[in-house]
Amino acid sequence: MADLETKYLGLTLRNPLVVSSCEITSKVTGIRLAVDAGAGAVVLKSLFEEQINAELGGDQGFAGSAFPDEADLYMREMGKAHGPRGYVNLIEDARRAVDVPIIASVNCISTRWWADYARQIEGAGAHALELNIALMPLSLDETAEEIENHLYRIVRDVRAQVNLPLVVKIGPYFTALPRVVRNLADAGVNGIVLFNRFYQLDIDPVSLAPVPGYQYSTSSELHLPLRWVAILSSQVDTDFSVSTGVHTGMDAVKSIVAGAKVVQIASALYRNKIKHLSTILEELDQWLDAQGYASVAAARGRLAKAGKHKPEDLERMQYVKALAGAR
Numbered sequence: 001m002a003d004l005e006t007k008y009l010g011l012t013l014r015n016p017l018v019v020s021s022c023e024i025t026s027k028v029t030g031i032r033l034a035v036d037a038g039a040g041a042v043v044l045k046s047l048f049e050e051q052i053n054a055e056l057g058g059d060q061g062f063a064g065s066a067f068p069d070e071a072d073l074y075m076r077e078m079g080k081a082h083g084p085r086g087y088v089n090l091i092e093d094a095r096r097a098v099d100v101p102i103i104a105s106v107n108c109i110s111t112r113w114w115a116d117y118a119r120q121i122e123g124a125g126a127h128a129l130e131l132n133i134a135l136m137p138l139s140l141d142e143t144a145e146e147i148e149n150h151l152y153r154i155v156r157d158v159r160a161q162v163n164l165p166l167v168v169k170i171g172p173y174f175t176a177l178p179r180v181v182r183n184l185a186d187a188g189v190n191g192i193v194l195f196n197r198f199y200q201l202d203i204d205p206v207s208l209a210p211v212p213g214y215q216y217s218t219s220s221e222l223h224l225p226l227r228w229v230a231i232l233s234s235q236v237d238t239d240f241s242v243s244t245g246v247h248t249g250m251d252a253v254k255s256i257v258a259g260a261k262v263v264q265i266a267s268a269l270y271r272n273k274i275k276h277l278s279t280i281l282e283e284l285d286q287w288l289d290a291q292g293y294a295s296v297a298a299a300r301g302r303l304a305k306a307g308k309h310k311p312e313d314l315e316r317m318q319y320v321k322a323l324a325g326a327r
């Protein structure tokens, strides 16, 4: 059996499988099941900025709207019921219940409301803090630079307030993703999660109402984070975590050889039950043995070491090959 021990954000994990922020990690029972199935670490369900606002009795709602809609009211109710105080309890309970790193998560669009809470999260014993920064460009006037600067400002503000290892989860929709990732690393993050999977919007053709689209990913969605981790991991000095589309041991293998320190998993555990994590772990272990790697660390980033290290190899060449294949 290969040595699966993994260093991520300066923490020691028994293996590189991390359960992503989702409902499973919103309760100690789910966290225990995940750890029993083999999780190397868990990212707690996010505390939403709006929940903090609600607990503080703030009148700024979802996205700062002055006219609360359903989402706004939901967040306020959630905030009152499961706000930051409940979140601090969850961190403390999770720390007592399991012996793997507990990564707290905050979903934020500003730093206005939660400066104190970042410190409370640290005080409660979280091992690291993941920021899910969900900036949705809706204005016709806002420039890409303004949006990116807003992102860096959030990171710098939080970095100034907490000593915890800090990791940022971003979406894939940036024109110049390499530069954004490098700037985030320069702003002091210890790791970057590629990628957040945004709420999927669908439309009911009869009621013409927006409705939730399909909530869970498939393995086919792995290709996007895989490409970017392969391109960036040898160029930017930060810990990369792959999120979106990791469903099998081979998905984990591909992410690791592309350079990821860890993989994060959510949908696969909803589709196959939490114990599926042990199957993924077993497949990863079997692959390492079969390929003669004594440790997961030895396999990490092998794609770059195998000579496919120039970003253009991963982009243009693959595109050309795909076109040739299609013919």
Ligand SMILES: Cc1cc2nc3c(=O)[nH]c(=O)nc-3n(C[C@H](O)[C@H](O)[C@H](O)COP(=O)(O)O)c2cc1C
Binding pocket: 020, 021, 022, 023, 045, 046, 047, 105, 107, 132, 169, 195, 196, 197, 215, 216, 217, 218, 243, 244, 245, 246, 264, 265, 266, 267, 268, 270
């Ligand atoms: C039911 C559910 C709840 C989620 N809640 C959160 C959340 O609170 N915060 C967050 O950062 N991501 C959340 N996510 C996104 C996951 O953490 C993950 O990034 C995404 O599902 C892609 O990974 P996957 O392909 O393994 O599902 C949620 C996902 C699911 C399925």
